[in-house]
Amino acid sequence: MTTFSTASPSPFPEEQPPSPARQPSLREETEHLRAAAEQLRAQVAELEVRARARPRIALAEGILVERYRLAHPQEAFQLLRRASQRANIKLHQLAAAVVRTPGPVPGAEVWLTERVRLPRPGLAALGAGPLDAANQGEVLGAALRRVLTVTGTDMGNVQLLEDDVLRMAKHAGLPRHFTDYFAFVEGNTACSRAVEAGSQVTVKEVASSAGFDDETRRVILTSGSRACHSIPLVDDRAAVRGVISSHHARPLTGFTQAQLRALQDTGRTLGEWIRWHQDTVLLDALEDLHQLALAARP
Numbered sequence: 001m002t003t004f005s006t007a008s009p010s011p012f013p014e015e016q017p018p019s020p021a022r023q024p025s026l027r028e029e030t031e032h033l034r035a036a037a038e039q040l041r042a043q044v045a046e047l048e049v050r051a052r053a054r055p056r057i058a059l060a061e062g063i064l065v066e067r068y069r070l071a072h073p074q075e076a077f078q079l080l081r082r083a084s085q086r087a088n089i090k091l092h093q094l095a096a097a098v099v100r101t102p103g104p105v106p107g108a109e110v111w112l113t114e115r116v117r118l119p120r121p122g123l124a125a126l127g128a129g130p131l132d133a134a135n136q137g138e139v140l141g142a143a144l145r146r147v148l149t150v151t152g153t154d155m156g157n158v159q160l161l162e163d164d165v166l167r168m169a170k171h172a173g174l175p176r177h178f179t180d181y182f183a184f185v186e187g188n189t190a191c192s193r194a195v196e197a198g199s200q201v202t203v204k205e206v207a208s209s210a211g212f213d214d215e216t217r218r219v220i221l222t223s224g225s226r227a228c229h230s231i232p233l234v235d236d237r238a239a240v241r242g243v244i245s246s247h248h249a250r251p252l253t254g255f256t257q258a259q260l261r262a263l264q265d266t267g268r269t270l271g272e273w274i275r276w277h278q279d280t281v282l283l284d285a286l287e288d289l290h291q292l293a294l295a296a297r298p
Helices: 026-068 073-087 091-100 136-151 176-181 190-197 214-222 257-279 281-296
Strands: 155-162 165-172 201-203 227-234 240-248
Touching: 026 073, 026 091, 026 281, 073 091, 073 281, 091 281, 136 155, 136 165, 136 240, 136 257, 165 176, 165 190, 165 240, 176 214, 190 201, 190 227, 190 240, 227 257, 240 257, 257 281
Parallel strands: none
Antiparallel strands: 155 165, 155 240, 201 227, 227 240
């Protein structure tokens, strides 16, 4: 005779002791701290960009409010933003132009009545084929690619001179911590020396060069750059408008005369284009801003 157990199975699974929480490894902790530090650096860089641009924009807002009897600075900001977007230029560039350009005659329908238009400069030296000369990003990108091709590297950047400060405008192949650190440059670098001298500057070995402080050297080296070359952007009046720099993964021995001439041609072509862009596209944006403000006036 078969006997069956009358005991009911337990409705609850047998309790298991909790597994201990896994402690992160030293490598994981290091990566977490590195990511957090990178995020903080990016936030600081963004705050610096805003801190530098905001006073200029606020001053331009105040000028527009008073000139056109606008109701609120926010209305002036919207006009600035709309005009800058229509011209495809940076908001801070338009705000700076408002601040430094004498205002229109009261009641005038046109702001710049005695304006002389410059002829559009040729861009053939950039070796990029047809370009939209009014498109700042397109022209700067073409000039940077030309320099990287001539110097044989894939790392480089363009900085424009604004109020005696070099401001990062275009870059390629460089990590975020480099572009954040060099978002604004006022001295102690190869690019600033190229601007001051108005001539090309080569740093054959960053690690042994006396031209950098320790922190600047560290940022450059940890970006994978061991050498750099800077070309000033000089217009037809011999005014320096900015600089293009190439960065190299190995120390440099120098460039041939043919390379240096090609780089100089690129720098002069872009320098003349910057002058044209500021005297044409930027002033067109000012005129457009004037028309928008007249239409918005109560």
